[in-house]
Every structure is written in C-alpha cells, then in structure tokens.
Amino acid sequence: MRKPVWPPLARERVHFVGQPVAAVIAESAAAAADAAELVQIEYRDLAPVTTLADALREGAPQLHAEAPGNLAFDFESGDAAAAEAAFAKAAHVSRLTLRSQRLVGNPMEPRACAASHDAGTAIYTIYTPTQGVNGMRGALSALTNVPRERLRIVAQDVGGSFGIRSPAYPEHAVVMAAAKRLGRPVKWVGTRSEVFLGDNQGRALELTGELALDATGRILALRWDHVANLGAYATPFGAWVGTRNLTVTMGGVYRIPVLYGRARCVYTNTAPVSAYRGAGRPDIAFAIERLIEYAAAEHGLDPIEFRRRNFVPAEAMPYKTANGTVYDSGDFAAVMDDALARAGHAGFAARRAEAAARGKLRGIGVAAYLEAAGAGAAPKDQVRGRFGADGFLTVWTLTQSGGQGHETTFAEIVASGLGVPIERVRIRASDPEADLVGSGVGGSRSLAGCGSACRVLADRIVEQARPFAAEALEAAPEDLEYARGAFTIKGTGRAIGLFALAERLAGPTPHPLDALGEGTFGATFPNGCHVAEVEIDPDTGATRIVRYTAVDDIGTVVSPALARGQVHGGVVQGAGQVFGEQAIYAPDSGQLLTASFADYPMPRAGIIERFDVHPHPVPTGTNVLGAKGVGESGCSGSLPALANAVLDALRPLGIATLDLPFTPARLWEAIAAARGRALSRRAHAPQV
Amino acid sequence: MRPLVYRRAASLAEAERLLAEHPAATLLAGGMTLIPTLKLRLARPSHVVDIARLAELRGIDGKDGRLTVGAATTHAEVAGAVAVRRAIPALAELAAGIGDPQVRNAGTLGGSVANNDPAADYPAAVLALDATIETNRRTIPAAEFLVGMFATALAPGEIVLRVGFAMPERAAYRKFAHPASGYAMAGVFVAEHRDGVRVAVTGAGPGAFRWREAEAALAKRFNAGSLAGLEPDASGLNADIHASAEYRANLAGVMARRAVAAIQ
Numbered sequence: 006m007r008k009p010v011w012p013p014l015a016r017e018r019v020h021f022v023g024q025p026v027a028a029v030i031a032e033s034a035a036a037a038a039d040a041a042e043l044v045q046i047e048y049r050d051l052a053p054v055t056t057l058a059d060a061l062r063e064g065a066p067q068l069h070a071e072a073p074g075n076l077a078f079d080f081e082s083g084d085a086a087a088a089e090a091a092f093a094k095a096a097h098v099s100r101l102t103l104r105s106q107r108l109v110g111n112p113m114e115p116r117a118c119a120a121s122h123d124a125g126t127a128i129y130t131i132y133t134p135t136q137g138v139n140g141m142r143g144a145l146s147a148l149t150n151v152p153r154e155r156l157r158i159v160a161q162d163v164g165g166s167f168g169i170r171s172p173a174y175p176e177h178a179v180v181m182a183a184a185k186r187l188g189r190p191v192k193w194v195g196t197r198s199e200v201f202l203g204d205n206q207g208r209a210l211e212l213t214g215e216l217a218l219d220a221t222g223r224i225l226a227l228r229w230d231h232v233a234n235l236g237a238y239a240t241p242f243g244a245w246v247g248t249r250n251l252t253v254t255m256g257g258v259y260r261i262p263v264l265y266g267r268a269r270c271v272y273t274n275t276a277p278v279s280a281y282r283g284a285g286r287p288d289i290a291f292a293i294e295r296l297i298e299y300a301a302a303e304h305g306l307d308p309i310e311f312r313r314r315n316f317v318p319a320e321a322m323p324y325k326t327a328n329g330t331v332y333d334s335g336d337f338a339a340v341m342d343d344a345l346a347r348a349g350h351a352g353f354a355a356r357r358a359e360a361a362a363r364g365k366l367r368g369i370g371v372a373a374y375l376e377a378a379g380a381g382a383a384p385k386d387q388v389r390g391r392f393g394a395d396g397f398l399t400v401w402t403l404t405q406s407g408g409q410g411h412e413t414t415f416a417e418i419v420a421s422g423l424g425v426p427i428e429r430v431r432i433r434a435s436d437p438e439a440d441l442v443g444s445g446v447g448g449s450r451s452l453a454g455c456g457s458a459c460r461v462l463a464d465r466i467v468e469q470a471r472p473f474a475a476e477a478l479e480a481a482p483e484d485l486e487y488a489r490g491a492f493t494i495k496g497t498g499r500a501i502g503l504f505a506l507a508e509r510l511a512g513p514t515p516h517p518l519d520a521l522g523e524g525t526f527g528a529t530f531p532n533g534c535h536v537a538e539v540e541i542d543p544d545t546g547a548t549r550i551v552r553y554t555a556v557d558d559i560g561t562v563v564s565p566a567l568a569r570g571q572v573h574g575g576v577v578q579g580a581g582q583v584f585g586e587q588a589i590y591a592p593d594s595g596q597l598l599t600a601s602f603a604d605y606p607m608p609r610a611g612i613i614e615r616f617d618v619h620p621h622p623v624p625t626g627t628n629v630l631g632a633k634g635v636g637e638s639g640c641s642g643s644l645p646a647l648a649n650a651v652l653d654a655l656r657p658l659g660i661a662t663l664d665l666p667f668t669p670a671r672l673w674e675a676i677a678a679a680r681g682r683a684l685s686r687r688a689h690a691p692q693v
Numbered sequence: 694m695r696p697l698v699y700r701r702a703a704s705l706a707e708a709e710r711l712l713a714e715h716p717a718a719t720l721l722a723g724g725m726t727l728i729p730t731l732k733l734r735l736a737r738p739s740h741v742v743d744i745a746r747l748a749e750l751r752g753i754d755g756k757d758g759r760l761t762v763g764a765a766t767t768h769a770e771v772a773g774a775v776a777v778r779r780a781i782p783a784l785a786e787l788a789a790g791i792g793d794p795q796v797r798n799a800g801t802l803g804g805s806v807a808n809n810d811p812a813a814d815y816p817a818a819v820l821a822l823d824a825t826i827e828t829n830r831r832t833i834p835a836a837e838f839l840v841g842m843f844a845t846a847l848a849p850g851e852i853v854l855r856v857g858f859a860m861p862e863r864a865a866y867r868k869f870a871h872p873a874s875g876y877a878m879a880g881v882f883v884a885e886h887r888d889g890v891r892v893a894v895t896g897a898g899p900g901a902f903r904w905r906e907a908e909a910a911l912a913k914r915f916n917a918g919s920l921a922g923l924e925p926d927a928s929g930l931n932a933d934i935h936a937s938a939e940y941r942a943n944l945a946g947v948m949a950r951r952a953v954a955a956i957q
Contacts, residue, residue, distance in 0.1 A: 604935070
C-alpha cells in the first residue's frame, strides 16, 4: 500500500479543495473568522484529477511521488485462473459496469472537538464525538506521535456519524497543538460547509462484474474488477472499503464455485473517502443484485427462479465461499418467499397495467442481499457493571449511541438478563475512566459485540452475587435459585432481591457485586430480501416509491422498534443515493460543485409511501444473543431493490442499465432518448 | 456573521430615515435570504433595519378587480387568508407551496419580489397576474419591476409597501421542485383574464418570463390540448449540473399543461 503523508495543515501542495491550509485561534468564533479572512495565500494552479478515469490516464498529473500512476493499492481475492477456465466453458456470460457515486455523509451535527493540555502530566483531554474512544486514541496517537496513555478521549453525545466520525482528522491535531502552545483549552466546531468540503466522503466506487452461466442458468463463476477512488489521501478505512469489504461477500447469497475479484485504489484531488454506512458492502450488494437482474433479462431467465436456483441452500450452512468467507447461518429461499408474499409480488402485473393506464411506468425490484457485519478490531469486548449508592446498576460501555438507541438496547439486555426493571439499569458510554478493552461503533457490530458482553455481564453479576445472597439468607449457595431479580431458597418463600442485596453490601469501593462482562464474538452475516415498487412519471422523470417491503434476517431481535428504525434509516439512506445524492467535483478546477443542501439533495421523510418491515430471524451462533448486524443492512437491500425497480420500469423502453443517481432529469433524458427524441446535450455525466 | 447594528423600525418614516442615514444598511423582512447570506459573510451590511412588523406593510384588500397584499404578509398568511382564497385561489395555493412551514411563516411577499430569485414562485405570479408593486415612492408594473436575476427596479432607499394583483377569471400554478433546494426547477402560472391569457414561467431561465407562444395558443382555446408539443425555446434557459436546458423546457411545457388542465 502506497500511503503518502497527510499533514494536518497542507505543506507545499494543497491536494483537495477543503484541505485545511491555515488555522487561526482566537477568543471568539467571530474573531477567528475575521482573522481567517485576512490570511492571504497565493496559489499556483496545478491540473487536477478528480475521477478514476482521469487519474489512471496515461500521462495524468501525479498526486504523490510515493504513488506512481496515482495507484495506492492493487488487490486480488479468489482464483483468477479458475475464473478464466470457468468463463471459457460458460454457455452465457453477462458483463455490467456499475458506479456507486461519491456521497457526502452529512451527519446531523458537524464534526467538533475541544482539547486541553495539562503541562504537569503532559496529558491531553480531548472531547470529540466519535465512534469509539479506543480507536480514536490509537488514530490520534499515530497522527500526533503523542503516546496513547497521554490521550484522554471523551465522547458522550454523538449527533450521527455513519462512519464519517470514526477516524482522526487534521482538526484534532491542530486543536491539540494549539491547546498545548497556548496552555488553555481550544475548541473547534465545524460548519455545514466544512462538512461538505472537509469531512471524509463515502462510496466513490466503480464495479465491473462478469457472470458465467451454464446452459441451465447455474452460475459457474463471478469475476469482479473494482476501482476505488480514495480521494487525495488514504484514510484508515478507504482501502478497506475498496478491497476487503468489496470482496468478503462478493458472491452474495449465491453458491458460486469460482470467485475472483481485483480491486485498485486510486488517489485523486478530492476529499478523502472513508467508511460510510456499509462501507463497500452496500456497493457490492448493489452490484451483485443489479448483475443478477441484468443477466436474467439478457438471457431470458425468470429473475426469481434464477435466484432460487443459485441460492446457498439453508442445509449447506455453515457455508464456505470460494474465496474463504464462512457464512454461519441463513435461509435465503425462505426469506425471499416471505418477502415476495408480503410484497404482493404475484399481483404486480395488474398494478403495472393500472399504472400504465394512467400514463405511468411502474416497476418492481427484488434484491436478495447479504453483507458481513464486523467482528471488530479489538481482541474482545468488555462492559463494566457498577452498583451505585443511588440504587442503580450503571453499565459502562465503549460503544456510544450516535442515534441508534444503545442506551435502550443495552439496558434491555442487562435488565432482562437480571430479571430487573429496565429503569434500574443505566448505560454510560465512552468514559475514559472506564478502562475497557473493546471495539467502538462500526460495521453494524454494537449489538453482537457490546450487546453480547452485556448479556455475559448479567450472568456474571448473578454468579458473583450468589455467595453474598447465600450469606444473607443463611443458606448454601447451591440451594439458591435466581429468577425475576431475586435469589430464593429453593422450595421456600425466603428471598432477597438483587438490589436489596446490593444495598446491604454497599460501602466498600469497588462494590462487591461490580463485575466485568466480556467475550470474543464473531462476525455475522445479516441478509434479507427487499422488494421495491416504483412509479415513474415519464413527463417529468420523477419517481415515487409507492411500496417497499423489507424482510431481514438480522438474527435474534432485541429491540423491535429500534431494529425497525435502523432498517427504515438504512433503506432511506439508500434511497437518497439511488434518487439524488451525488458529490460532484468540477473536472477542470477540482471545486466541489455540490457544497450545500441547495445542490445536494438529501432524502426527505415520506420518500417511501408505504413501508413494510419484517424480521425473519435465523439466529446466529457466533454470539450469545443470536443477533446479527442491522445498522447498515438497509442500505445493502435498498440500493439494489430500488435500482432494480427503476430499471424494471424502464425495461419495456429498451433501457437495460443506467447510472445512479436516478434524478428526474436523468430519467427523463433516458426515457426521451429511448422514445426517439434527439437530445443536444445531456445533463451532468456521472462520474466516480 | 460579522458585527452589525440591528434596528427594528417603529414606522415607515423611521425605516426611511435609517436607510438614509446609513448607506450600508439593508432591510430585513422575513430574512429567508438575508440571514443565510449574513451567516456566510456574503452580505456585510452595517445596519439591518427590520420592517417585518410595520403597519404600513400589512393588510389584504380586494376591490375593483384587484387584490392588494401588504409587503410584510407572510407566505402562510397569504395561503390562509380568506380574501386571497376567494379572489385568487391560485395565489393562495402558490404561497402554500413555498419552501417549508418555517419559511412560509417567516418569509414575506415583499421580501420575495424584492429579492427576485430566478427560481422563486412569486415572480411568476406577479407577471401572470399583471401585478403592480407599490413602493414608498411610486407604483411600478411587474414587467418593469423585475429587471433580471436577483435585480429589480428598486432604487436605494426604496421600500416595497404592497403588491396589487389583477383578479383573473381563472388561474393555476404548477411547479416542479428542485430535488435539493425545493425551489422551482420550472414553475408556470397560467391566468385567464378578461382581456387575455397570461402565462409566466419561473425557475427555468435566468429570471421569470412570460411565455407568449403559450399565451397565444391558450387565447384561441383555453385547453391543455392547445399546448400539446409546445415548449419554450431551450436556448435561453438554464443548464447546470442538475439538468439540461432541454429538460427545463420540457418541464415548463408539462407544468403549463397541468396548470391549464386543473382549471379548464
């Protein structure tokens, strides 16, 4: 991996519009803004490269001496020779290039940090909303060369993240340096303009897939050639997104004997790309399910039967894919049947005919997705339970909510494990004093990892409390049974409640019942089948999502309302990408042309008119809850389901593929051109 | 935002005096455009003179075939006013479709026409409803008032007091909202008056304009079919990263047909 140095403030060359070049520290934000306007920089313009095609062109301007050809990484997974052989004997081959366009993460709250430096201890205290204090400690230590033990990170309330807040940023280092030099706390809060220009961006991938089929429609091999736009510098997750996450589930829900994927990561003069809700997994799910649909249409196969014929069967679980990923559980055929029934798939032809009578193009799109939810980077997950004098059990975790509702879910797990009311359990996240090992938020792993540790904690507390309860009840520990929050001497009515026992033992610190819940929990493979139904107005190109059905195998569901909310959010975030969002850089100047909400459309409430979300749990054995990830699966389902629905609506016009985003202007142009209208000039050409 | 002096004028006379005393002062009504430009430091007035509550800029009155609306009337007030709904229901509907509830409850008619955003809704209405803009100095016909993109005939120190609209026989407004901003990608106001049909297009070009070809077609027969295949000439329309000029021309044709179909 060729990884150039990313200085907190640009030196000699500015590599992307939005890269910090100078910092002003002042007594007030207004004074700092005034002073920043006085900074005069004389730039000498260099020719930029903003797209993959530009960056890989012969003779292209070179961004970094360390990365000839602007190439950071050339990656392979699977068996190239076996793929070559399989394609040579294929009866049918389909090939499709898809672009997952560059997006701006746009969390509700812009990035922020406040730092102070204690000259006596040389310890920095940094308040910053992030996805994990341990990860941020490591990243900031690497960025600043300050040892980890001198970094105290506090992350309490996080106003949305989607991956964007995970890494350390230049602003963190600048604020730390300023706090040390000035000997007083320094704070920075970004603006929405800085979100657009300076935050790491998402997606920016070009994926080309080739599918080899035998004469009966069985898949012989699947081969990918990906190119990832890393932006100007390598973020900690940029190449991870563009390589590992695109290939780990590159065969999706299908039993494919031969898999091969190549991925190249490329530098361009654009904002650096990092993990963004799904981080490559929605992109590959989108590409697989578009390719499946495209191949079915190309070779006259029924797309549902084509899928069914090639699914990994439930009885083949655990299933090891051709490139070595082990899916532990799943029943893809049952999930698809459930989704098709709930979506009224069989009755679609009548709905299409009714829409046609009104002059509308109606389409239905099916996507059977699978993605890999992370095991986390830390060796294990720990949570700490402390009984306080206030009569509450406080559970300290390393994963804090960025809007997901962990404080509800984790409390539910501990409370139900102990059989106590949920209001007696408090969740406190990301306190530096908690001193825990574990991963932060990311890869849809919080429930499987931290949630499982919470379940273990409940059991640990009961076991730890048993001898004390025996003493209190003057009984032998083995004669006690624990249920509904109390120890009871078997066969008697004599009992003591857990919190009564805790109160009785109060005094020493740590409290004798304080416990650590921990464990190592594996990756999970959330999957599902989403069915979208859209109606396109051919006069304007506007699309309505008239019906959306999501049936997801997210394993055991702990908090149904929160799980449903995650699916809603993920699906709608995917809808934003399918129908409008796109970060566009001017190829000649490198300026971001979509740098505000006036030019960058976010999906709005109500975009999906009828929304049916149903869990179809197939519990996993890789963690004690049986839960699979849910935070990002909505995107993995909705990108392909919505795109397939639009292409299904357009197929009668002879349109087989079209680049995202499906804006009204782009759809109208495609429809008008298909109907024979000569267009002198198309709207902005898609780019990655 | 840079430091500035905020003054709420107690009367029209005080507002005029403050503008005269401070050449770098600017007027504030709803602030829907001014406040964001202040925050981005694009506007740097020395003083902001708030005229949103001036009695002289309030009131809705219909008589002699004209509806007069005070400049400080918010979009929500226009949308909800019985006098507007009775006299020109299409104008009330237009106001009800501007921005979002926050914008409609702060933004004003006078602020919108004085700003003359090329994608705002009201400019189409003032052209199609043969409006006159009454200021503290004179009365200006809409066609002369709207000079160009973000430009009007207003002189320094001149304040819009009210807008007078001709009550049409029938009228309708249809717009296609920009997916990001919500402003009109193309908005078409069609009004049939006793003395002729007026069709005005906003959002598609560098400023709102009357579409004479559509007016002539509808004057012959007021029916959506009369506009079949008609589009404004794309060569003068906007083309940008969001859409081509041809798409905007098509949208203008579609919105015009839909407006007519709603009232034919």
